[in-house]
Amino acid sequence: MDEQAVILQRLQETASGQRISCTEARRIAEELGVSPRAVGAACDELGIKIFACELGCF
Secondary structure: OOHHHHHHHHHHHHOEOOEEEHHHHHHHHHHHOOOHHHHHHHHHHHOOEEEOOOOOOO
């Protein structure tokens, strides 16, 4: 499974109601060893909104 597919799958498993917190998104990026930007792009692709954003990471 390629990196993008892993990110997409993880987001679909984690996001609740098409939303995910910034903290959760950053944790996913760290656990998967990818940049927050890659997770943010995957959220955009899936139509998942990031809330409670910290430091403007996404």
